Amino acid sequence: MNEMKTIDARNTFCPGPLMELITYMKQASVGDTLELLSTDEGSAADVPEWVKKVGHELISSENVEGVWHVKVRKAK
Amino acid sequence: MRILIVGGGTGGTIVANNLARRLAEEIRVGRVRITMLSASDKHMYQPGLLYVAFGQMMPDELYRKQQSLLESSIEFHVDPVEEFQLDHKRVKTANGRIHDYDVLVIATGSRIVPQEIPGLNEGGETFYSEAGAVKMFKALREFKEGTVAIVVGVPHKCPIAPVEVTFALHDYFVARGIRDKVHIKYHYPIGRIHTIENVAKWALPEFERMGIEYETLFNVREVDPRQQIVYSEEGTETRYDLLIAVPPHRGMEVIEKQEMGVGGWIPTDRHTLTMQGYDNVYVIGDTTNLPVSKTGSAAHFEAEVVAQNIASTVKIGAPVCEYDGKVYCFIETGRDSATYAMFNYENPPLLKAPNKAMHWFKTSYNKMYWTSVRGLL
Numbered sequence: 001m002n003e004m005k006t007i008d009a010r011n012t013f014c015p016g017p018l019m020e021l022i023t024y025m026k027q028a029s030v031g032d033t034l035e036l037l038s039t040d041e042g043s044a045a046d047v048p049e050w051v052k053k054v055g056h057e058l059i060s061s062e063n064v065e066g067v068w069h070v071k072v073r074k075a076k
Numbered sequence: 077m078r079i080l081i082v083g084g085g086t087g088g089t090i091v092a093n094n095l096a097r098r099l100a101e102e103i104r105v106g107r108v109r110i111t112m113l114s115a116s117d118k119h120m121y122q123p124g125l126l127y128v129a130f131g132q133m134m135p136d137e138l139y140r141k142q143q144s145l146l147e148s149s150i151e152f153h154v155d156p157v158e159e160f161q162l163d164h165k166r167v168k169t170a171n172g173r174i175h176d177y178d179v180l181v182i183a184t185g186s187r188i189v190p191q192e193i194p195g196l197n198e199g200g201e202t203f204y205s206e207a208g209a210v211k212m213f214k215a216l217r218e219f220k221e222g223t224v225a226i227v228v229g230v231p232h233k234c235p236i237a238p239v240e241v242t243f244a245l246h247d248y249f250v251a252r253g254i255r256d257k258v259h260i261k262y263h264y265p266i267g268r269i270h271t272i273e274n275v276a277k278w279a280l281p282e283f284e285r286m287g288i289e290y291e292t293l294f295n296v297r298e299v300d301p302r303q304q305i306v307y308s309e310e311g312t313e314t315r316y317d318l319l320i321a322v323p324p325h326r327g328m329e330v331i332e333k334q335e336m337g338v339g340g341w342i343p344t345d346r347h348t349l350t351m352q353g354y355d356n357v358y359v360i361g362d363t364t365n366l367p368v369s370k371t372g373s374a375a376h377f378e379a380e381v382v383a384q385n386i387a388s389t390v391k392i393g394a395p396v397c398e399y400d401g402k403v404y405c406f407i408e409t410g411r412d413s414a415t416y417a418m419f420n421y422e423n424p425p426l427l428k429a430p431n432k433a434m435h436w437f438k439t440s441y442n443k444m445y446w447t448s449v450r451g452l453l
Contacts, residue, residue, distance in 0.1 A: 054309050
C-alpha cells in the first residue's frame, strides 16, 4: 500500500504550489497519492488542468478554511 | 561551543562570517570555535554564469579563494563531509577526519542533473556550470538562423533565469542583426509563463512585443538530439535548431545517500530553519525542502537569521528571530534594463517597471557580491 505524502505549499509565491507538486510527483512512484496544500486561489484551476493534461489522476479538490487540499495519484 | 558549518557557498559563508563577528569575544577567549568544511577551495558567484553564456563576463571573474572570504577566526578545511552522524553530533569527512559539534549548519547546496532527462546533455545547451556557459556562448556565436527553444527542468535554481535568458537571447540576436532569422520559443512547466503571477503578467506583453512564442504546461521528458526534437511529459513536442535548458536540480548526493531528505532536500522548519527532529541542526539555502526560491538571496536572508539565533543562544540561551520567507531577486530584462522582485511568505512580489538604473545596480552587485558574502553588505 502506498502512503500519502502531504506537500505544504501554503503561503508560497515562488516556486509556487504547482511547481512544488511537479517536483514531488517526479520523485514519487506510480500509484502514490500526494496531497497538495495551497493558499493560492489559482491552484483550484491550474493543478487539475496540469493533472489532466499530463495524465495523472485527480482524486479530490476541496477548500477547507481557506486552504486548498488537492489530492493527486501518480498514474504513469 | 563547537559550531560546524558544512558548505562554503553563499549561505555557509555568510553564516560563518556573521557568527565570527557576533561571537568575536567568545571566540577570542576560547568559549566558541567555528569550523567550516567545504568541497572546494574556490567560491563561485553563480549568477555570473548567465553573463558568461552571452560573452559579457569571463569565467575567471566568477571566482575567489574561499579562504580569502572568511574571517581569520574561522577554521577552514577543504574536506567535504561523507557521513553525517547526527545522533552522535559528529561528521566524517572524505579525508577520514571526525568533526564533533554542538551546533551544525548544513549548507551543501544543490547540483544540476541534466542526465535525468534522456538526450539533454547531448542535444542541449545550459548555462548552469562554467563549462556549460562557455559552450553555450560558442553555440550562440555560431548560430545563424532557425528555432531556439528554451525548456525548463523542475525543480531548478534561480527561478527567474528562464525569463532572463529569453530576454537576453532576444537582445543578443537583435544586436547581431539576425533577430528576423531567429524564431524563439519558450516552454514553461506550469500554466503561465512564470510561476510568480506578477512576473507572468508583466512578461507576457513583453514576449508578444518581442515576437517570442510560448508554450505552457511543458515539462521536458526527453530530447532527441539526432532529430532535434524536445518532447514534453504532456505529450507535445518542439523541433529546434538550438536547445537551451534550465536543467533540473537535486540536493547533494551525500544528503540523498544518507536518506536525510528525498531528492537531497532536507525537511526543514520554515520559520526556525532547524532540521526536522534536530534542534541543534540548521539547514539553509538550496539544501532545505522549503517552498522558497532556490537562490543566493534566500540563502543570504536565511543565513542572517541562523547566525543571529546561534549567537543569541550562546549569549542568552535562546533564539531571537524567525525566517519570514524573504527573497529578493534582480530580474535582468535585456542587455540594459532590469527590475526586481521582493517577497516573503505573506506578501507577494509587486513588480516595478524595468529601468536602466536597476540594470546598473545589478551590474554593480556582480562585484559587490564579494562584500556581501564577507558579511559587510
